Amino acid sequence: xxxxxxxxxxxxxxxxxxxxxxxxxxxxxxxxxxxxAFLLLTFFxxxxxxxxxxxxxxxxxxxxxxxxxxxxxxDDITTTILIGKDNKLxxxxxVFDPADISKIKKTDYSxxxxxxxxxNKNKKLYDIISEFEQQRMDGKLNPEQFKDTVNWAKxxxxxxxxxxxxxxxxxxxxxxxxxxxxxxxxxSVVNFALVDITAEEQKMIExx
Amino acid sequence: MPKIKMxxxxxxxxxxxxxxxGFLLVTFFxxxxxxxxxxxxxxxxxTSISELLLPEKNMMLLTVDKTNKVFYSFDGQQTRKDVLMExxxxxxxxxxxxxxxxxxxxxxxxxxxGALPGxxxxxxxxxxxxxxxxxxxxxxxxxxxxxxxxxxSRMNERNITNPxxxxxxxDRDANYKTIKRxxxxxxxxxxxxxxxVTEMKTK
Numbered sequence: 001x002x003x004x005x006x007x008x009x010x011x012x013x014x015x016x017x018x019x020x021x022x023x024x025x026x027x028x029x030x031x032x033x034x035x036x037a038f039l040l041l042t043f044f045x046x047x048x049x050x051x052x053x054x055x056x057x058x059x060x061x062x063x064x065x066x067x068x069x070x071x072x073x074x075d076d077i078t079t080t081i082l083i084g085k086d087n088k089l090x091x092x093x094x095v096f097d098p099a100d101i102s103k104i105k106k107t108d109y110s111x112x113x114x115x116x117x118x119x120n121k122n123k124k125l126y127d128i129i130s131e132f133e134q135q136r137m138d139g140k141l142n143p144e145q146f147k148d149t150v151n152w153a154k155x156x157x158x159x160x161x162x163x164x165x166x167x168x169x170x171x172x173x174x175x176x177x178x179x180x181x182x183x184x185x186x187x188s189v190v191n192f193a194l195v196d197i198t199a200e201e202q203k204m205i206e207x208x
Numbered sequence: 209m210p211k212i213k214m215x216x217x218x219x220x221x222x223x224x225x226x227x228x229x230g231f232l233l234v235t236f237f238x239x240x241x242x243x244x245x246x247x248x249x250x251x252x253x254x255t256s257i258s259e260l261l262l263p264e265k266n267m268m269l270l271t272v273d274k275t276n277k278v279f280y281s282f283d284g285q286q287t288r289k290d291v292l293m294e295x296x297x298x299x300x301x302x303x304x305x306x307x308x309x310x311x312x313x314x315x316x317x318x319x320x321x322g323a324l325p326g327x328x329x330x331x332x333x334x335x336x337x338x339x340x341x342x343x344x345x346x347x348x349x350x351x352x353x354x355x356x357x358x359x360x361s362r363m364n365e366r367n368i369t370n371p372x373x374x375x376x377x378x379d380r381d382a383n384y385k386t387i388k389r390x391x392x393x394x395x396x397x398x399x400x401x402x403x404x405v406t407e408m409k410t411k
Contacts, residue, residue: 030223030227033227034223034226034227034230037227037230037231037234038230040234040238041230041233041234041237044234044237044238044241045233045237047241083384168384168388169384170383170384170385170388171383171384171385172383172384173380173381173382173383173384174254174272174378174379174380174381174382174383174384174386174387175254175380175381176384177384177387178253178254178255178256178378178404178406179254179255179256181256181404182255182256182257182258182406182409185256185257185258186257
């Protein structure tokens with residue numbers, strides 16, 4: 001079909017005079033057709049392996065009926081994350097103090113922001129799980145065992161380093177919420193809750 | 209220094225097999241590509257490291273686009289017909305046989321129930337335009353149609369072995385207020401476990 005010839009032969013023919021017979025060349029150059037075929041191929045290869053949308057599992061707490069008391073958490077070991085509008089992010093530790101604005105620290109969604117803070121607070125559990133992940137990468141644990149050991153580690157109450165409360169203002173983006181929930185998974189935080197923000201907290205972060 | 213001229217020999221490669229294979233592959237992919245079902249609304253989902261896959265069937269999908277309109281999709285032809293009939297009875301909106309048939313074959317609901325017959329009669333681009341102007345299922349406390357759609361869907365669920373799973377597909381720029389309200393409506397129909405659809409991202 002298609003033949004590739006380069007014009008290298010001309011070097012030899014300098015001395016000779018070749019009489020050029022007037023021939024009708026019927027060779028069709030197939031290059032464009034092959035180009036198109038490969039373009040189509042690449043297109044279909046890429047469209048069939050489209051990103052399958054992934055899901056995050058969320059379990060919301062069952063609302064308490066009158067008989068069961070709500071789970072009480074010691075106020076001083078909680079960290080509260082406040083999600084403001086325009087992608088602003090703040091957090092404070094312990095109980096909310098309406099008088100002391102310096103307690104509220106500003107942070108962001110990057111690796112050095114909230115993630116660094118949470119990993120530091122949850123260091124014990126995070127290190128344990130990172131160790132398991134390393135073992136899985138090295139092949140010492142298969143995916144089943146990995147899942148089981150991680151679940152076991154998460155259930156041990158002595159490993160729980162931090163309780164996180166997530167509060168968001170109504171003007172914040174859905175993306176911000178998903179990012180924070182994702183950070184919970186990245187930092188291996190087991191105990192977290194999504195609650196309504198109070199008016200005082202909202203007023204305070206508006207000024208920051 | 210005198211240049212040494214190498215005798216140039218020109219290899220001629222026969223490209224026939226390569227082109228043959230190329231066309232074979234194109235044909236293969238052309239036949240095996242499956243098109244995604246037409247979506248009522250587009251939502252660019254936020255990213256997460258989660259790697260769980262979205263189930264294709266038996267899913268109740270709530271889509272929130274960036275203008276904070278809520279859309280609801282669920283599959284199962286007979287289920288769709290039953291749910292439509294119940295909604296029709298409750299809200300006193302009638303549907304013709306043809307409209308019911310059309311409803312069975314699409315997967316989503318994107319307009320208030322009062323406008324649904326009219327919307328079903330429209331075609332392709334008109335439907336999209338209608339949704340842009342006044343689409344979305346109302347879920348405010350005075351007119352909570354979404355709650356009824358969800359409630360009737362769960363009541364008429366036919367597949368007991370593989371029950372419906374609820375997924376929320378929200379746009380990145382959707383307001384948290386809408387999502388919060390959506391989660392509250394889900395709570396009212398006793399759905400406490402649901403999934404958020406996200407795209408892949410690396411740590």
